[in-house]
Amino acid sequence: MRGFRGRGVPRRPELGGARSVSMEDRYNAAAVEQKWQRRWEEQRLYDVEPDPSRPKFYCLEMYPYPSGALHIGHTRVYSIGDLIARFKRMNGYQVLHPMGWDSFGMPAENYAIEHGIHPAVSTYANIDTIRAQMRRMGYSYDWRREVACSHPGYYKWTQWLFLLLYKKGLAYRRKAPVNWCPRCQTVLANEQVEEGRCWRCESEVQMRDLEQWCFRITAYADRLLDDLKLLDGWPERVKTMQANWIGRSHGCEIDFPLAGRDGAIKVFTTRHDTIFGATFMVLAPEHPLTLELARGTPQEAEVRAFVERMSHMTQRMRTTLNTKQGVFTGRYAVNPATGEKIPIWTADYVLMDYGTGAIQAVPAHDQRDFEFARQYGLPIRVVVQPPGETLDPGTMTEAYAGEGTMVNSGQFNGLDSATARERMADWLEQQGLGRRRVTYRLRDWLISRQRYWGAPIPIVYCDRCGTVPVPEKDLPVLLPDDVEFTGEGGSPLARHEGFVRTTCPQCGGPARRETDTMDTFVDSSWYYYRYTSARDEHRPFDVDAVRYWLPVDQYIGGIEHAILHLLYSRFITKVLYDEGLVPSPEPFQRLFTNGMVVMGGAKMSKSKGNVVSIEEVVSNYGADTGRVYILFAAPPENDFEWSDGGIAGVHRFLQKIWRLMQRYRAGRDGMGTAESGADREAAQRIRRRLHQTIRKVTDDIDRRWQFNTAVSALMSFVNDLQDYADQLPAARQDRDVWDEAADALVRMLAPFAPHLAEELWEQMGRTESVHLQRWPSYDPEIARDEVVTVVLQVNGKVRDRITVPAGTGEEELRRLALENERVRALLDGRQAARVVVIPDRLVNVVTAAGS
């Protein structure tokens, strides 16, 4: 493959004397990287402003939570993003490439509780550390646009956003059951509950109803689902996850009248076709009717005890019990289809916050109802018969949930179940018994946090005026600095009298502030707008700037945000879009979810002690080596295993380029014009390989997103170039070809190894940064192979290879194949039954059918 190697030609002829290169023999990454980082900063090389005369490209990586230090996983995301940003810049785009900090959140507050260091102090120290590390990696951010969501200049506008939603009726307060730790006196997020216990003090977590602020994301459920169709540039996987999360289902809401008293129980079902098979009903334990119905029945005490027991159990605890539990309420309802009296139960498998919190139980056709019926001896009635089978309630071992023919269903008997679903919906609506309904799995977004380190919710409670939003002119509602972090007794804000006590913006009377802060996902749901005018003090963002830059052309981040952050951002964007503040209904045109970096098979994490420090990589090999390695080690969507050997190999590659370029510079004056046949051919071959490499690298970056193969293409080309330098004395090498190759190679290197490329570029006598140059283009004519290897097969097996001019015709190839010695020997006098010719690729000689 490497055409020039291994032919016994003396190695390394003069070419300026490879061993006597007067410049540094080795690339000194530390010195060069520092030099250029300083210069880029002095020149404000990566600052960018809108330029309507040029196409824009908004390249965004998910902003990080500023934990102690940058780790390898981070650098993967940023190295990919920086590659794309630099590549697009070199292709003539005006590239917005900003960075900021998701700097509110619980870890800083917990750190404060444990170490007595104020979250603001530790957070800003961490930011300084990470920013410095990012600079050492050489990422091309416009740092003037840096945002930190914990900065009052930022959260003022997060509060503005809250008020906007409040005004639109999309922010509201409601009682919601939450995980509550009685010892810590605070709410816990689901992920902070481990097997029913508080992660910090191991107390048993309770369910508690608390007043909570919510965003009405469910009002956008349809649009969030339907607009997924607009997102061509998103991974199917993420779209599927969002669609499942939203969980739209079409069905009916049906009223089941109570027997012997007024009132009815509303249920939601997607299988209203099975209503004739509803032999009992089940209410969620939390359903408001559960206790009410049981009152005065012999079952009252039992129901009361059951509901009480369930109230302490989280959803997770209920689910992990494999058996369903329930009790009879002592009351009956009337099946509106059959007129029968059916018992009303309450059970743990019915959830209050889905549908209506009550179900019609059709044990023959729902597996959960079936299990429950078998366990408690409730009747089972088949109303859908599967094709070619007759179900018998007595012998069934599981529910039949599929389609079939209606039986035991009055006037609907004989219909197929899909048709029956439509007819019965019509019938229910005509009879006033029910109505078609769409239900979602998606819940409203609970944004209250009983925590200090977040954006205060800008609401005031006044005895006279009630709930009053803080006027926009009074924003931001500042977080007080002087609070105590004890870890006991809930939010420090609630105990801070100076914060809580205020006056009502409406009547001027005494009032109390809301002490909950917002979920950090609110902060991150709009930060990509703030980048467009990060220091604007008068509005959340400059609408014109947003119109120029948005939507984000490429968003890059981990799969862990497939639902949360990405769904919330889409929601907030739609709210802003409806206000006419942003130009598109979707924030992120294309989304890329990169794989993790693992070590010893496990995700790198401090607690596992398998963290590779980025400092170590930079000081051992330099930032460029780290960047190229991370791009080369695996396709960007794969997880990959960090390997010390692998990074050393990449370092060798960069050193090899350095040495080769020093040889080129030293030997350049002695080079010629490669006129003789063999020399001409060698030079042309290099030129062809160069143009092929440009084609490959460009396509790999731009279309295929296969940076690993782009790097390997560069490696191959460098190998070829080195062979060329090794095989011929300088005088026989072509200076023009060398100049063209060196120029294009350094340009292509620029997005991968920006410091090395910049240094080489300067050495070549260029005065303007390589990062402001155009990406090299290739000439398809020059890239075209002149000769190709054509494979000769006999009955599909490779028997020989021949070299022919590219574009050799079918007839000629057939002739060459049939005349080929090896082919003839294998044919052994037999006739070719068929000859398949694929020009420039292969000839397959087939002797007989089926052989």
Added chain:
RNA sequence: GCGGGCGUGGCGGAACCGGCAGACGCGCAGGACUUAGGAUCCUGUGGGGCAACCCGUGGGAGUUCGACUCUCCCCGCCCGCACCA
């Protein structure tokens, strides 16, 4: 259980539209240079066989002149969701 993805040398991976399996790199072996090498360079490196050749992309079938690639079944691993009515 449901949904999605993935199985290729000792390792990471390549093979883009059905056409040379293993590019590029790591590792390993041998060699050159060297006081030295953890620098650099050269050669070799899927398995079997002296060779012709045979086998080989998780396993089995199928379609095809031809399958890592397409279809079906099975096995294994990973991810997501999980009592959502």
